[in-house]
Amino acid sequence: NAGVMQNPRHxxxxxxxxxxxxxxxxxxxxxxxxxRQLPEEGLKFMVYLQKENIIDESGMPKERFSAEFPxxxxxxxxxxxxxxxxxxxxxxxxxxxxxxxxxxxxxxTRLTVT
Amino acid sequence: AQSVTxxxxxxxxxxxxxxxxxxxxxxxxxxxxxxxxxxxxKGLQLLLKYTSAATLVKGINGFEAEFKKSETxxxxxxxxxxxxxxxxxxxxxxxxxxxxxxxTFGSGTRLQVQP
Numbered sequence: 001n002a003g004v005m006q007n008p009r010h011x012x013x014x015x016x017x018x019x020x021x022x023x024x025x026x027x028x029x030x031x032x033x034x035x036r037q038l039p040e041e042g043l044k045f046m047v048y049l050q051k052e053n054i055i056d057e058s059g060m061p062k063e064r065f066s067a068e069f070p071x072x073x074x075x076x077x078x079x080x081x082x083x084x085x086x087x088x089x090x091x092x093x094x095x096x097x098x099x100x101x102x103x104x105x106x107x108x109t110r111l112t113v114t
Numbered sequence: 115a116q117s118v119t120x121x122x123x124x125x126x127x128x129x130x131x132x133x134x135x136x137x138x139x140x141x142x143x144x145x146x147x148x149x150x151x152x153x154x155x156k157g158l159q160l161l162l163k164y165t166s167a168a169t170l171v172k173g174i175n176g177f178e179a180e181f182k183k184s185e186t187x188x189x190x191x192x193x194x195x196x197x198x199x200x201x202x203x204x205x206x207x208x209x210x211x212x213x214x215x216x217x218t219f220g221s222g223t224r225l226q227v228q229p
Contacts, residue, residue: 106157107157
């Protein structure tokens, strides 16, 4: 059973470009979470999605960031008009159920904005 | 609101000696608590979790943690450190009572293991 897959693993964007980060949850998991880790810090929650629905986006910046989890295909975290402060590691996690169910993390995407 | 405080940002031990990584939490009546480990440039791996069953929780690689409600603590221990234990460790809380599914992470403790 493959784990949570994220791609690309490393992404370099110039300021003003768009970044698209993909996450394929574990097989059978329908709950996806996105977290951001700034250098030397812990992970911060961004958004929680179930298939075709955003359940909790309380951690998402109000502008430039969006997320989706379509009926078919991976979850996408999209950052428009990237700025240097967006440079971070972005982790996706998935769980079989919501609530207290264990979250399994992907290897992360390291975004560098030049 | 729930929160997690990891009391040490860095811990250094010698190989073969005990490991203690300290964590205090603030949460509602029924938190779930986790310890995750992150090796350099890698994703996070779950070490162990507490979900209101036994207060002493055994995890992978010889780690264990004890939930102490009176002290609001969930310290991580290992009797004998191995070089491969060198990594960043995160204490994490999830609070079902608030209805949020998101995990709240501590700021991390970097464990160094000296030969």
